[in-house]
Amino acid sequence: MSKITITGIDLAKNIFHLHAVDSTGRQVKAIKLSRLRLSEYLHRSEPVTVAMEACASAHHWGRLCQLLGHEVRLISPQFVKPFVKSNKNDRNDARAICEAAQRPDMHFVPVKTVEQQAVLSLHRVREMLIGQRTATINQLRGLLTEFGLTAPAGRRALHNTIPAMLEDLMNISPTFLVSCIRQQWEHIGELDQRIDNVTSQIEMHARQSDVTRRLQTIPGIGPITASALEAYVGNATQFRAGRQLAAWLGLVPRQHSTGGKPVLLGTSKRGDGYLRRLLVHGARAVVATVRSSPNVQKQDKTIMGWVARKHMNVAVVAMANRNARIAWAVITQKRNFDRNFRDQLANQLAAT
Template identity: 50%
Template sequence: MIRVGVDIAKSVFQVHGVDRHGKTQWQGKYSRQKWLDGLSRKVPAGAEIGMEACASSHHWARELQKRGYHVRLIAAQFVKPYVKSNKNDRVDAEAICEAMSRPNMRFVAPKTVAQQDIQAAHRIREELVGQRTAKANQIRGLVGEYGIIAPVGIQQLRQALPGWLEDAENGLTDSFRALLNGLAEDLRYLDDRIVESVRKNPVAKRLMTLCGVGPLTASALSGALGDGKAFRRGRDFAASLGLTPKQHSTGGRDRLLGISKRGDSYLRKQLVHGARAVLRHVDGKDDGLSHWLKGLASRKHFNVATVALANKTARIAWALAHGEEDYDEKLAAAGA
């Protein structure tokens, strides 16, 4: 056997192995605890093992690589066209095995533990941001009952909280002051951890030199890129984030639509927000990239220029990670 498709799940794993002629040689169902040993007994080291890029796939990819196998992770939407008739685990494993044999198939690079740690921190933070907004609105409503009007914006609210806690004449009780003090500390710990990870990560430190990239965006970029070897070029990385136009062309007539919005929505949002901040403060700057931005903004809508800069930032980030180079402002302007 040279190729095995594995349909992974929480408890039951279905495998489908073929030889070099594409003939089925092995089909089996194993429990979570036994499937790796069963595969090692049946399949020689060096064979290709394919799985859908879903929950726990990166963990199993690392375990298979330790045993000497070549792992291919495939996005679920690329496997679906190869599913025959009714869907079940056995048919899914066969479809994965068939999809990974296609010469032009796109694969997902297995992530390292460090990359998953970074992405986990950002996912937790993204959820907490929503909770923070809800709590901030709750604080505004609660202090309003005491006759205190909260300022607009999270940062202004944070700055106002210590004053409310120290003011002994504003009518707040001791128990309510203790509650406010706890709410004020909700996100500080996680934000500090992400900033600390940037200081220790050489790739993230290089990425922070880009315009519109702060500690959070640099950390998220380093988690998605790794060493950059998963993408052949910067345009592929930008396309994976949904920063390139959708296409609906036929009959030799090209028709480009809005951006595809595929891939990591969190990282795309961070890049777009950073680009928007750069574009708002571009006046008065005299570097090459700023000249390009000014010219683009004069011809296109503000949002179009924003996404164009986010796209460029993603491509430059890939170049810095892939080539292990420092940011060169002249090269960025030359490619504008």
């Protein structure tokens, strides 16, 4: 039997499909294993290259394979799909993963550490709680509007007006509805407390990390964004330059060029939407501050130029793109952000 060099695994909850090939790409093994049997197989087999889609539980299996001496290659699902032959099923998916892992120009996803995934879990919980709070507030507004009670826009405005609205509701509706509305309002308060608790945990972790402290020196990046950047990007060595990180986050235009004519479309919005949204919100705050400031500093002339030439949203995305590239430099160079670094470097070069 030929020696196995690459093993592709189609991950699932209980049943896993495995496809193994030799150095020539010829199939050596194609089997179906349970979760326990897969773990036993990985322990018994010699160190090989194990390829998997970067999906649920992929980082867990990647860490296990690395501990056993295997080389791990995690591939984004969108890059595996073109290699699926014939009908889609778990066996063909495992074969496609194995085929994609052999491509010399394939991009792979680094295996995240336990700490990175733990921090990302906090961010996911916080995002879910904020979504639940927003949905509950919208439902509460809708229920009150049905009885002619409208609140001003904004969560704080609703918080200030809800006591008076409950008193008005008692005069025009049954008691059980008032009780239900009050319970929903108390539920919003509980969600506020839970969001604050998770946010405090994220900020506490951000204070303990050197990387997040350096990232917070960049205008528009606070502890939440810095923590998410560190957890998603890690040491950033998988990116050749800051532009590649910005493209990975979807902060560059989509391209539809042909016949030598470059055609740029809207923002690509690839990558993780949560991290991109944090960078855009931070950039929007910086752009808004620069626009409202009467004294335009030297380092803000670039932003003012964007605002003067482009739409406000285009300037915000450009700022987010620049912050992503600066973040890559801050992480890889292990230094704080310095506004005057370019001028200092130009002066040093002129002096030499």
